[in-house]
Amino acid sequence: MRIKIEGARPALFLDLDSTVRYCSNPKKPCPDKPSEVEIYPGVVSKIKNFKKAGFFIFGVSNQGGIELGVSNR
Numbered sequence: 001m002r003i004k005i006e007g008a009r010p011a012l013f014l015d016l017d018s019t020v021r022y023c024s025n026p027k028k029p030c031p032d033k034p035s036e037v038e039i040y041p042g043v044v045s046k047i048k049n050f051k052k053a054g055f056f057i058f059g060v061s062n063q064g065g066i067e068l069g070v071s072n073r
Contacts, residue, residue, distance in 0.1 A: 011056040014047070020059065 023031040
């Protein structure tokens with residue numbers, strides 16, 4: 001059975017780490033400062049295409065750096 005919800009929109013959930021972004025410091029597995037965040041080429045334009053198509057965009061992270069003990073927060 002398919003239920004239609006009035007005003008519903010599709011959503012795109014993106015795992016940020018190692019798929020959308022990476023750490024510019026090659027000695028670290030993940031960024032812990034904004035200055036270390038790099039976005040993979042082509043990602044921004046693809047996300048914009050989804051947004052233009054009406055998608056809600058969500059970025060998620062499991063904060064792996066905390067488990068690895070590399071985050072200072």
